Amino acid sequence: MKLAESFYQRSDVVKIARELLGKMLYTRINGVITGGIIVETEAYSWKEKGCHAYAGRKTKRNAVMFEKGGLAYVYLCYGMHNMFNVVTNAEGIADAILVRAIEPVEGVAEMQLRRGMLQSPFQLTSGPGKLTRALGIDRNLNGKVLLHNEVWIEDTGGKLKGNQIEVSSRIGIDYAGNDAKLPWRFSVKGNRWVSGRGG
DNA sequence: GCAATGATTTACT
DNA sequence: GTAAATCATTGCC
Numbered sequence: 001m002k003l004a005e006s007f008y009q010r011s012d013v014v015k016i017a018r019e020l021l022g023k024m025l026y027t028r029i030n031g032v033i034t035g036g037i038i039v040e041t042e043a044y045s046w047k048e049k050g051c052h053a054y055a056g057r058k059t060k061r062n063a064v065m066f067e068k069g070g071l072a073y074v075y076l077c078y079g080m081h082n083m084f085n086v087v088t089n090a091e092g093i094a095d096a097i098l099v100r101a102i103e104p105v106e107g108v109a110e111m112q113l114r115r116g117m118l119q120s121p122f123q124l125t126s127g128p129g130k131l132t133r134a135l136g137i138d139r140n141l142n143g144k145v146l147l148h149n150e151v152w153i154e155d156t157g158g159k160l161k162g163n164q165i166e167v168s169s170r171i172g173i174d175y176a177g178n179d180a181k182l183p184w185r186f187s188v189k190g191n192r193w194v195s196g197r198g199g
Numbered sequence: 200g201c202a203a204t205g206a207t208t209t210a211c212t
Numbered sequence: 213g214t215a216a217a218t219c220a221t222t223g224c225c
Contacts, residue, residue: 042206050206061221079218081207098206129207139220172206195207200225212214 003153008069013088013095017043018186021165024154025102029136034107036125038099039191042170043184046094050176053094064143065094072151074142081129084137086146100128103193127195164189
């Protein structure tokens with residue numbers, strides 16, 4: 001079943017990022033459903049420099065981060081990659097979680113079509129830009145509520161043990177100085193779809 | 200109006 | 213390992 005709004009609207013974005021591991025992320029694009037298990041996330045908060053909304057700086061791009069938790073924040077990076085984030089916390093507080101990798105489950109054939117030929121199936125969704133392409137996520141989904149039938153997250157009922165979760169520093173935010181060292185990246189230990197070496 | 204750059208991926212050497 | 217691809221957003225003039 002879909003996660004309730006109350007799951008996203010709690011105040012501890014780091015805790016929510018950890019809890020998203022093992023959940024199912026689905027999209028429905030042009031009637032085609034694709035989805036997979038979230039295996040890698042990163043937390044971002046307005047309080048630290050790695051975040052687009054650092055120091056509460058609100059712009060046209062990141063405005064959705066200031067909305068209430070439970071919305072999708074999608075933006076374009078490097079001119080070609082869409083990044084998918086989950087907005088958390090209460091309205092007015094800009095926290096969000098970047099989904100960096102999923103394990104393909106639903107609509108795998110469609111994902112392969114969208115991604116083209118790959119050297120390894122583990123490259124299908126093993127990175128933030130890859131999974132958005134595989135799931136058909138683009139900026140049209142920015143600001144969408146994660147409770148409807150375009151993009152949503154479900155609780156599978158499965159539970160990850162603490163020793164199955166790997167904690168590390170976030171990737172690609174060297175400009176954030178000391179905040180780049182925060183242990184706010186979570187991944188499923190041993191999962192082949194975690195970004196990095198895709199196979 | 201304009202120059203700078205990024206929460207990345209892929210190909211090439 | 214290094215570099216190119218590629219453009220919306222941002223900040224400054």
